Amino acid sequence: MSDVVLLGQPTVGEEEIEAIREVFASGWLAGAGPACKRFEEKFAAVAGVPHVVATSNCGSALHLAMLTLGAGPGDEVIVGDYTFPATGHSVMYNGSKPVFADVRPDSWTIDPASVEALITPRTKGIIAVDVAGQPADYAELRKIADKHGLFLVEDAACAAGATYQGRPAGSLADVAVFSFHGRKGITAGEGGAFVTANAEIAAHARKLHTYGIAPAVDRAASTTLPIPEFDELGYNYRLSDIQAAIMSVQVDRLPALLAARTHAANRYQELLGDFDLLELPVALADRTHPWQAYIVTLNHGIDRGEVAMRLRERGVQCNFGTYASHVQPLYGQTSPCPVSADVFARHLAIPMHANLTDAEVETVAAAVREVVTAVAKG
Known part of the structure; x- marks a missing residue:
């Protein structure tokens, strides 16, 4: 690994x-x-x-x-x-x-x-x-x-x-x-x-x-x-x-790649599903999720930047999710999108790809638990 x-x-x-x-x-x-x-x-x-x-x-x-x-x-x-x-x-x-x-x-x-x-x-x-x-x-x-x-x-x-x-x-x-x-x-x-x-x-x-x-x-x-x-x-x-x-x-690879990503997502659910300092992504029942990314939502008040830096120090790559477009200066939109703004501030993408091993998923999940808990305690 x-x-x-x-x-x-x-x-x-x-x-x-x-x-x-x-x-x-x-x-x-x-x-x-x-x-x-x-x-x-x-x-x-x-x-x-x-x-x-x-x-x-x-x-x-x-x-x-x-x-x-x-x-x-x-x-x-x-x-x-x-x-x-x-x-x-x-x-x-x-x-x-x-x-x-x-x-x-x-x-x-x-x-x-x-x-x-x-x-x-x-x-x-x-x-x-x-x-x-x-x-x-x-x-x-x-x-x-x-x-x-x-x-x-x-x-x-x-x-x-x-x-x-x-x-x-x-x-x-x-x-x-x-x-x-x-x-x-x-x-x-x-x-x-x-x-x-x-x-x-x-x-x-x-x-x-x-x-x-x-x-x-x-x-x-x-x-x-x-x-x-x-x-x-x-x-x-x-x-x-x-x-x-x-x-x-x-x-030609797509079915196998989807299966591998789904397996990794399921393992994250097993390993982090009971962790009350964050929410895991939802796969809705009437659609198939391809898990291009795996994005968790940190609880309010947890310093995402601090979490990200500590995870990277431990060898776990991560990043923010994606953008709340309406807050970007280019667009000049003044009407709010409060849900998007909220998740933009709290989302954290953790490793997700078809090459992840079970051992790597376990390493990530353990690091997320330890780091988020430590940051939440201040």
């Missing part, structure tokens, strides 16, 4: 290396090539939708969602407050305004009642965030969106392999987006995906993610010399074929 228990760690090996060798041998290393197409076909089965566009990261996929769904200057988009700011940033890229909705106190996902209260004539859509991978309340959100004629986006950055009422993350909204950053459940270091059941939206996203023209691979088999024309502003949001090859292997 390492002297340090890592907060996150990818699971990669010879299979990924061999996949990279195959891309090198093919001569096509650039983005949106044959390896990307193979990955998109595989990931469509995970997301439960027919259309996947591999992207450079989740932020670019979010931007494509706003572009293809028509959010623009003067529009408002309601966003789950407890999220990495990429979600709110994506709304601003097109000149729209993010309006942050408070979250549930148990799952930290967007509160449908808060969404309903924030709708105005300027509201264009809703972005729900699957916090730490656990899906939001899409049945209620779908009713609200349909009632008011709004689009619904699933920020499934952390949610590959999750389910909601028997349906996979990715199939729960008009568009969903995923991240393949190094701390996600499946990873190529960076990368993302834009997924949808709507063929027209998918085609538009694919065009925009390649500067506004069809990807070169789509022209490679032509018997003529097609010359693309640029009639719409696009972006370079393509995933490289090297990363796509890694992701194809990672998709």
Whole structure:
């Protein structure tokens, strides 16, 4: 066992290396090539939708969602407050305004009642965030969106392999987006995906993610010399074929990775479930939690910074959870999101990845008990 228990760690090996060798041998290393197409076909089965566009990261996929769904200057988009700011940033890229909705106190996902209260004539859509991978309340959100004629986006950055009422993350909204950053459940270091059941939206996203023209691979088999024309502003949001090859292997690993993370989460529950100085994360009964992160909530009055420093001194990596977006100066929001603000102040992420051993989980749990108890006593 390492002297340090890592907060996150990818699971990669010879299979990924061999996949990279195959891309090198093919001569096509650039983005949106044959390896990307193979990955998109595989990931469509995970997301439960027919259309996947591999992207450079989740932020670019979010931007494509706003572009293809028509959010623009003067529009408002309601966003789950407890999220990495990429979600709110994506709304601003097109000149729209993010309006942050408070979250549930148990799952930290967007509160449908808060969404309903924030709708105005300027509201264009809703972005729900699957916090730490656990899906939001899409049945209620779908009713609200349909009632008011709004689009619904699933920020499934952390949610590959999750389910909601028997349906996979990715199939729960008009568009969903995923991240393949190094701390996600499946990873190529960076990368993302834009997924949808709507063929027209998918085609538009694919065009925009390649500067506004069809990807070169789509022209490679032509018997003529097609010359693309640029009639719409696009972006370079393509995933490289090297990363796509890694992701194809990672998709194959996904069931085992989910099982390992679930095992670690269950062990934390066994070892810390009776510890009254913190609350453990909740896995709601009608959804499958992929445990992208394991976030505990310290009791009020416990100095989180002190806890974190002492845990790190003992070789246990940790960090805060994620952000209460509405308090970030960039957004200028003045209306409060008290639940999000509270968990933002008290959350602590402890090690969670598929490589954790039982011994490492036991080491973490023992350290958390001892350190939190000591800090609580002052």
